Amino acid sequence: MKPRTKLQRKIIELSSRLPMFGLDVDKWAKEKVVSHNGYRTKKFIYCTECGQYFDNTGVKDGRKEECPHCGTQLVITTSKKRTDKEERYFCLVDKFDEYQVFRYVYICRTNNHGKPVHYFIDEVMQKWMSLDGAVTIVAKSRLMCSSYSFDGWSHGSDMEIREQGNYYHSFGYSVCVYLTYPKQKWMAEYKKFGVNKQIKDVDPYWLLRTVKYNPSAETLLKARQYSLLAYMANGNRNFIETNWPTIKICMRNKYIVKDASMYADYIRLLDRYHKDLRNAHYVCPKDLNAAHDIYVEKRKKEQEREEKKRNEQRLLRQKKAEKEFEKLKSKFFDLNLSDGKIVIVVLKTLEDFKEEGDAMKHCVFTNEYFKKKDSLILSARIGDKRIETIELNLKTLQVVQSRGVCNQNTEYHDRIISLVNKNINLIRRKLTA
Ligand SMILES: [Zn+2]
Structure with missing residues (x-):
């Protein structure tokens, strides 16, 4: 302008x-x-x-x-x-x-x-x-x-x-x-503020303004903690302020932090494992790299344990769901409808649901259709080939949907629905048995 x-x-x-x-x-x-x-x-x-x-x-x-x-x-x-x-x-x-x-x-x-x-x-x-x-x-x-x-x-x-x-x-x-x-x-x-230094990743204009008004920045500059100062300049003022007592211990021990982002990572890990952040033994490691790696490894193992636990819990939930599913739907398991070419069977296990979902590229497994109390899920096949997946409402005894690969209808769509409808009385009898 x-x-x-x-x-x-x-x-x-x-x-x-x-x-x-x-x-x-x-x-x-x-x-x-x-x-x-x-x-x-x-x-x-x-x-x-x-x-x-x-x-x-x-x-x-x-x-x-x-x-x-x-x-x-x-x-x-x-x-x-x-x-x-x-x-x-x-x-x-x-x-x-x-x-x-x-x-x-x-x-x-x-x-x-x-x-x-x-x-x-x-x-x-x-x-x-x-x-x-x-x-x-x-x-x-x-x-x-x-x-x-x-x-x-x-x-x-x-x-x-x-x-x-x-x-x-x-x-x-x-x-x-x-x-x-x-x-x-x-x-x-x-x-007089001591700003005539060459500090990597620090804008000297920012340095001047910050050092003038922020005593922590001034202290870091005087103590030659240039990496921490750069870390502060690049959006991590909060870390510096929260961990000021720890940083003061570094300065008292003449410990210069050379790689502030790794150091911050290390301090956060120490904190996670409840180590004393005012103890020079922890906060001024001779070999930061090695000390950092020890805690990273510890955290990794912890994450693996957590992941394992989550997997176990998921498996348990699945087993429970499977039992529940069996209790409700086992009376339909022997259902086998056929018109000579198309055969319609019931999905009997969670594994069946997964295979059907994977083969047909739809959400019958991921959306947990096995948990729907009032739905019976059937698979229409010709020989080994899966043609469509059918959802039958057990309350109204109506076909809610029948879908082929990627949710598309196939040329057998009407034939499949009519085959189910023809056998609706058989299903009703099983329902009340
Ligand atoms: Zn050259």
Whole structure:
């Protein structure tokens, strides 16, 4: 939108004078912000940087190996992949006039088989913060219906003043910052909060605002608990707040949480098994990976036991249903109606119902027709082939439905119904016997 206020006009003017970031930023982003993968098959490793192959050196998955063609340090993974695409955002912290500026840059790295890598780097948004903390957003425009896509920018559009919409799904003008360029220009009054750090997965703008107003965030920052801080930044503030006493114990023991999402998972498991969440023995494990695995295994076994119990209970319920069914319907079990070609028999067990339902692709078993007291379920067959399944109402002695495979009628439909109707007296006699 067009700048309306004096402040907006000033910021648009400043933004147009803000220098483009230099080649050093470009080089750093290509190196550090995206991954450089080497995909390995039995014989070769495919380099996604230059698009060439080299011999499999036997290096382990997850380790680095230098491509002999282009010299790139590749992270090796066993995979048949021959293309690559990765999108990320990074942030530059800048100072211009009397404003603190946060500049957000989109980077997309793509590789198509056999070709050298392609980078697309585009600055999409700036947040201009004045000394009183007010923020003005200058950004490119958003594509329609793009609120859930990672990119979603109209890259050819102009940087203009943008305001957040009022709708629930409106774009919030915040992006997932993966890294912040290490050379950061902070205003002196913000530096004192200790925000001039390079913390992975943390938007420095979020960091500044949160540290200013939230003492827990400030404490985490000072204690260098960067992973917990990033976890907080990405929608898990609740976990940090609920488990603050535990986190305080970590800090007292100088225990740095390196992988906060795994740590949170581990703490939730400890809690589930009523372990003392204020005991450093539990909450500061030397080997988080191993400790986490022990409890995951414990939980898995518990889930298996629960599943077994559920299965047993289901079986018991089924047996009960079968007994009940037998009690009510066994007097019809010897029913055998035939017109010389079509034979109609009664479904006698739950297994019969299951087979009929599976073969005919309908719901006679899953909807538990065997539980219907007033229904008799019969199967019409020619030789071994099932033709239709019949539901007879035992109160009215009328055929409620007769259906073939996938609930379709067959050419024998009328013949089947008339065969049942012809024998209705026989069924009535069994009913009252
Ligand atoms: Zn290469």
